[in-house]
Amino acid sequence: MATAIRVEMLPARLGDCLLVECLRPGRRPWRMLVDGGPPDTWPLLKARLDRLPASNPAIDVAVVTHIDSDHIGGMIPFLASDFARTHVGDVWFNGHRQASSPRAVPRSVAQGETLTATLSGAPGAQPGMPWNVAFAGAAIATPVDPGFAEVTIPGGPRITVLSPNGRRLAALAKVWTEALDKALHPEPDRPVPDLPGPLGDLATLAARKTSKDGTPPNGSSIALLVEHRGASVLLGADAFGPVLTDALTALAGARGIPAVAVDAFKLPHHGSEANVLADLVAAAPATHYLVSSNGDTFGHPDDPAIARVVTGAPPGATVWFNYRNARTERWADPALRTAHGYAVRYPSDPAAGVLVKLPVRAG
């Protein structure tokens, strides 16, 4: 079966680093890099980029979903690299300017020059890069709340922005300086002792009352639906569950469908129980669920989150973990898989992460 979209989830420890390729007959793949993991992911990402075909290594869009160390850490050296200066078509990132005035369009090219400088803390040190060009330089956000924004990519996939909304961007703008400082100077990551208890009854686990994510950087996450040749992947970043759910519900309403079914869903916030809520699982039924975390510092993924997925997913869904460890291995239990009708996949090469191929369903 021909592949429409390839999604690679690199081993970025507690963070996200995803390479999405939309395959096009007779042309090079349209490529999107989503986040760069924490700083120590950069050598791994660089090695992966070095393996792109020398004749066509372009990254059409590089997305910095939000300012947290486990997402921008590897993006700072990436954006400063010669590769990025030569081969990146557009950087999608909501900087302080976009967060503060979402409708405004930068007045000059000089505005774009602050991207790397802002991230690296060295204003004016770098020449400019294409920045939010697909959005005419304005913020990447949903125009109404709840709502969504469709982006036209000539020759590329159909992309729909599902997060952030205006309120979440405004919330980030209020704490911008301290949030960026924290992202650039994070506390050291801590390995969490992997001594997880038994999972028990999944319905009980799924129904466990959990507090919702309220951190402004996560809430400002750029979450995208990428659709290409009938295949689709929902890239949840660290977005809030209710923000994504509301946007997906609005999109389903506009399309006249009961829910936005997708081939693959990169779960928000590394499978945190504060983000992966039952309503969200119902709003985007998927064939493949992607979980990006080795459990460092926050112990992701949380058991209630994965329980909500496997009890709420369509029958036969597959959960992909980019790390095989004591925490994620419990989900391979044959009795659980049989009882709830799901499959589990882990990396065959731990240094490479996982690769999910989504088949062509249309033109």
Ligand SMILES: [Zn+2]
């Ligand atoms: Zn994160």
